[in-house]
Amino acid sequence: MININSAIFDQEGSIFMGTQRVCEKCDIGIVGVPYDGTTSFRPGARFGPTSIKEVSNGIESYCPQLKIDINELNIIDLGLLNITFGAPEPVIKKVKEAVSILLKNEIKPLILGGEHSITIGSIKAIAEKYKDLILIQLDAHADLRESWLGSKFSHACTIKRCLELMPSKKVFQVGIRSGTCEEYKEIYKNKRLINETSNSIAENLDNSLKSFIGKPIYLTLDLDWFDPSVLPGTGTPEPGGYLWRDFSAIVEILCKHNIVGVDIVELCPQLDPSGMSSILAAKATRSLLILLAIAKAKYK
Amino acid sequence: MININSAIFDQEGSIFMGTQRVCEKCDIGIVGVPYDGTTSFRPGARFGPTSIKEVSNGIESYCPQLKIDINELNIIDLGLLNITFGAPEPVIKKVKEAVSILLKNEIKPLILGGEHSITIGSIKAIAEKYKDLILIQLDAHADLRESWLGSKFSHACTIKRCLELMPSKKVFQVGIRSGTCEEYKEIYKNKRLINETSNSIAENLDNSLKSFIGKPIYLTLDLDWFDPSVLPGTGTPEPGGYLWRDFSAIVEILCKHNIVGVDIVELCPQLDPSGMSSILAAKATRSLLILLAIAKAKYK
Amino acid sequence: MININSAIFDQEGSIFMGTQRVCEKCDIGIVGVPYDGTTSFRPGARFGPTSIKEVSNGIESYCPQLKIDINELNIIDLGLLNITFGAPEPVIKKVKEAVSILLKNEIKPLILGGEHSITIGSIKAIAEKYKDLILIQLDAHADLRESWLGSKFSHACTIKRCLELMPSKKVFQVGIRSGTCEEYKEIYKNKRLINETSNSIAENLDNSLKSFIGKPIYLTLDLDWFDPSVLPGTGTPEPGGYLWRDFSAIVEILCKHNIVGVDIVELCPQLDPSGMSSILAAKATRSLLILLAIAKAKYK
Amino acid sequence: MININSAIFDQEGSIFMGTQRVCEKCDIGIVGVPYDGTTSFRPGARFGPTSIKEVSNGIESYCPQLKIDINELNIIDLGLLNITFGAPEPVIKKVKEAVSILLKNEIKPLILGGEHSITIGSIKAIAEKYKDLILIQLDAHADLRESWLGSKFSHACTIKRCLELMPSKKVFQVGIRSGTCEEYKEIYKNKRLINETSNSIAENLDNSLKSFIGKPIYLTLDLDWFDPSVLPGTGTPEPGGYLWRDFSAIVEILCKHNIVGVDIVELCPQLDPSGMSSILAAKATRSLLILLAIAKAKYK
């Protein structure tokens, strides 16, 4: 019986549909990180994890694309990380601690943010274990600033910081459509951009990943990657984004790969009174939980 | 002069643009059913009929696709059905009664919901008259549960119940993208699913309907068939849906067919402060009123 | 040092990102017109200019499509026009006055509405200077009514009035999808409609504009041209509209042409609590400011 | 059978609870005026009349204070005045016309605004009939400006204009708590202010009205007289206002007087998502309809 009862988790409150607080066997663990302290424009990502869990009961546990029901999987929902408000550094440290606990228990992490800076903590733990880790970033923004509004750990610096932690320096930046001139120069120079060209974005990603079958991959999904029309509830929506069918095609591609960790960040539920943003985030969470389970079955 | 003044109708309140409370001649009748009693997740479909009528004055009466103006048609707006709150059975019975009154007067019904369970009442009346009735369901959800939260007449059981009432057992489930594993098995076994494959969804529907030219067809449009981005105002939005151009293409196809009745359900206007959901529903209503008129002119 | 300090401008309040109140050199001027007096359905376009400016700080100043940073351009933000509420005629007169001041200073105008009727004032000033002016209208509605709700200067009559002011009578109506039967007859008779056919709408516009390279072009962007899913915050949203990628393709086309003035109208920010409508409008403003700068460099 | 079917009324849409579109006998008539064209700060008073009628069905028809049921009275609901948007002058003219029609039919008017400027039209008609008319203004603002934002008929000038139309020049300004220094000077000079001093505001009004028993009184209720806590849904809320019990006490006082006309203005329902503002306005309408009926029974 697995019951991770560390004091760093607050285990009251909702759980994601089809998962449990205490598991007999456990392949995947969900951790919520209700932090949005460096968000300068519109705060509220702190409400993301709870909102995703609450609305998850409004969607089916069965995924018709992947033909698997969440109820068949072994998933523990660890609740919310107990964090202090204010500066990002202690939060990033706690995320690292939480992910390390999971990894020690052979549990694959799925982190629900919270703002994007929390990815740094997750990568810190994961990159320690997997030296050849590859990062896939689905995002509207490059997040390659050296520092932002006086902080090196702002959500606008996430990928810059992650790259410093990854020995492989290998990141695919999928669907980026906003950045400074400098950020674009860095992306182009390093050939990191996965974009729609003559092919769909999923095909382009597929081609880029071909030589990395079996390598450990971490997926960070900044929800503003989606078009604001399908996900208005995010702090810095950027027109010209992607739709569910694009995400769905990417999920299809990733089925072949060894996904070792996932985070889903930047949902601001209070900006979307219709609730469709949280529902899309919950449906994406359902797909990614199944992806993690498929990868665990295949590669471990 | 046609003036259906049955006590089952509450004839105060708004009317749909271009229609009348009392008609000299009458081909089509609009009935609102403000019921959402079995809705478990987010109620409010009760406000659908009035919202559609109110915003209808914000769109043109002329349809550039079908090149007909609503003002040229003979449409009576019968107001709202007087219903009791609580259990669905008495409401379904009243819907049946209302549709029967219309059919006796040679008036084609267009029902504005309210939740999906009200379709059962409409099909009850229509299937009595047309033994070879075919049902077309535009919906995100399969709605094939035997029962749901203790009720056999929940909105999650609508198509299951309708099939029991239709001698033909013929239903086309267009665009379903959510269901349990069991529901999907039933759909696939009976080859009911109309989906996007290599063709567009409208072409696939066209092919499926080819052998049914002239047969009586009932169309039930659960508005969550549309993508949440174009229709956020519905109780259980499901990402990955359809756009106006898909609906428009289906309308093009249905012009050739004998549409004998229509319902438009599951609009929750209060979930969409922009009002665009109600406006889309009103524009769809405009198209379907014209479809009913075209069919009446052609097949009667 | 350019400092247009006419009493017709209220120069308190926000400015568009990357622009200035006082410039050393000046190519483009931004004028806000907070007027929505003839709006019959849902008012609020008066809040458009301020909302666009406020959210503009949430997007980057660098445009990855056109590869130019707003900060490199010489743009003056003249604030809001001081207008009286009520009848449209005095407002239209003031817009004309403001645009004339800009033209006299060799500054290209970008007007932020407010409702569509303000375009009449802008065209009045521009068509006086450019006798062969061509008008490109991106809009959902034909706006060709002779009068509406008792006013000849309603926002539903804008293009009708503009045509009377333009010696060339040349207008391209791009993406119109709503109108009366009479309005459609006028559009078809004069072959003004640019639509999606076998080509994309941008390609069709490109073909139509081929013989007009170098001619002065005024672009009026009624934001309801966009699909309500990407821009819900507008007074009369019309389903079946265009997406950011369509706009982006049109911007690509217009780079070759001599754009001499632009307006962006009908944003109602309070109808969209997510704020994505204002953000899209700000991003479109960024593109069009760069277009004006490119045209000025090329043709002047 | 009374059926006022003038083209100036739009008689579709909701009616106030307990009233009728067509009456056998008629003492009181309700006219809605959906105009807010001079509102500079936050528009939306145009939605007031319909909102009051819609929510009226959520309150009882029986008034426990006055012990009368609305259903016992003879009240016609004439719908909404057909107005043009833009300048106030034509709207004020139409209100005058509508009130004159009512007076000719011996029907007492209750006008539902819309912004405060519409009172001018009502007073124009009433003061023609009653030369010794007394005006009672319940309002937060003095409304005594000579002109505002370029218009003499702005809602900020209402009482100034009304005084010019009334031979008696007699107005009681009840509860005013905002104005310019000049407005306050005029109020104090003319001893018009009814305020809370050692007595309650109702007692003070009672004392002031003592010598006017039987005289024709017109009551204009600008809903921002109420404290924003009980009526947040108004364009220019002003802290420090009055509660329902104060209104109730004033109703008690006015029972003795000859109320010949009433208007209720400046409700902006869209600013109050709870709907309590519209409900309070509907309850106040219920009281004032009964007051008009009591006065008609007593003085006519």
Place this chain on the structure above:
Amino acid sequence: MININSAIFDQEGSIFMGTQRVCEKCDIGIVGVPYDGTTSFRPGARFGPTSIKEVSNGIESYCPQLKIDINELNIIDLGLLNITFGAPEPVIKKVKEAVSILLKNEIKPLILGGEHSITIGSIKAIAEKYKDLILIQLDAHADLRESWLGSKFSHACTIKRCLELMPSKKVFQVGIRSGTCEEYKEIYKNKRLINETSNSIAENLDNSLKSFIGKPIYLTLDLDWFDPSVLPGTGTPEPGGYLWRDFSAIVEILCKHNIVGVDIVELCPQLDPSGMSSILAAKATRSLLILLAIAKAKYK
């Protein structure tokens, strides 16, 4: 160790601050009933219990009025009752069952609604145990209809039904300010109304209760008893209500009495975006939990 694990409770989700899911010793039990099936005007009371629990963490556990901290008490939070949507009868039956389980375990019930009809179930169980039960109703509405919209168990009939279940027929209706003429006649005839007269409403209640010291009292708090200004989030707000200081004074009075059960109903959190309605309800819940504890200590 007390752990009431009946299948009628859904024990996932939030708990009220300072309480527990499993208790060593237990004096008071909280049961949520998310039902609003007979609500005709504006649904949403189903979201009441969860909202109260969620916001309870935003207030202190210490009550400065009663000088007790919730953390010192023995309170079990039993979660939400598993109910079916639709008709009220099965829900009322389940509430009765739940309250009976508590009473058998010597636990005092505090029920969080949901709509007012659920009180009937609670009274059914309580009145079986306490034959001389007295009911105190804090409410804006009389709730004495024999039936409403076709149902005898509508929330508008609650007190009528409760009286049939109580041998004592003793009810104090505190602060009622809305009803039909018939309802008022019944109230006056039976001298049930506690109102503000020369005394405050709390003093009047105190006087009325003087001869009932020690008798078992059930308190039903329909939150629309409060003025809409302090509690806008309720389905049928009624102007002219009571403030926190009035409630606080009543709590002071009730300290002397033997409160054996409590319910708090008709919170519609989604109607109040500020959240203050849920917070007031949570603070009232805190007071009433302490009242139940005081009574248990004193009378048992």
Place this chain on the structure above:
Amino acid sequence: MININSAIFDQEGSIFMGTQRVCEKCDIGIVGVPYDGTTSFRPGARFGPTSIKEVSNGIESYCPQLKIDINELNIIDLGLLNITFGAPEPVIKKVKEAVSILLKNEIKPLILGGEHSITIGSIKAIAEKYKDLILIQLDAHADLRESWLGSKFSHACTIKRCLELMPSKKVFQVGIRSGTCEEYKEIYKNKRLINETSNSIAENLDNSLKSFIGKPIYLTLDLDWFDPSVLPGTGTPEPGGYLWRDFSAIVEILCKHNIVGVDIVELCPQLDPSGMSSILAAKATRSLLILLAIAKAKYK
């Protein structure tokens, strides 16, 4: 000509009505501090300063209570402090710096928050200058925690920290109605609470301040001191608060005293869609600006 152009101020954006960016002579300076980093429950106080300034144009510049027009005073609006997001310490330091600059220029500070922790910075600067400084706190919460959620500079610790900075240790806590048992013990022990007893709260404050005429007084107004009914837009609303007339009476009292600095904190405008919270805050700001001017004229 006074023009404080320090880089710590961001001087774009709105200014408070009746004030200026650059002054010839200057008695009072307004500084906005858009910080809410330690807010654990509901963020958004960062939007407070801008919201107050924006709505200030909707109220009159003339104060009828104090009979002074803001336009007659010499007030500079310094814009917003440039702050970093995240930890509170650097923000508090910047506030201290800003207030010190003002004091050096003989300008009295009025700070617009932002969350309550910013008061610490203000007091730091003021208490350095005025050793006998007295603090008046209008607040719902005691704010006397030693630390909160891991921070000693949380908004829940403000007064604790301020007391450490003030040699006099003299604070009057006016209207506190929420705290832990420990906080209440400290308050009672030190006789700091000003409450409603037999007198009004203003009379009680008057009595307490009698022996401090002429002493330097700093007023910190946490807007949750007001009842949630009049100010719903705050992070932690607490029922049972004060109304505008109570504030108005306190202003009356403070006219006699030597107010040397003021802050107004904890407005969360996005929680109140009606805008009345921001309007009340702006009206309170108007009163307090005048108070500062009166004190400067009298005591300097």
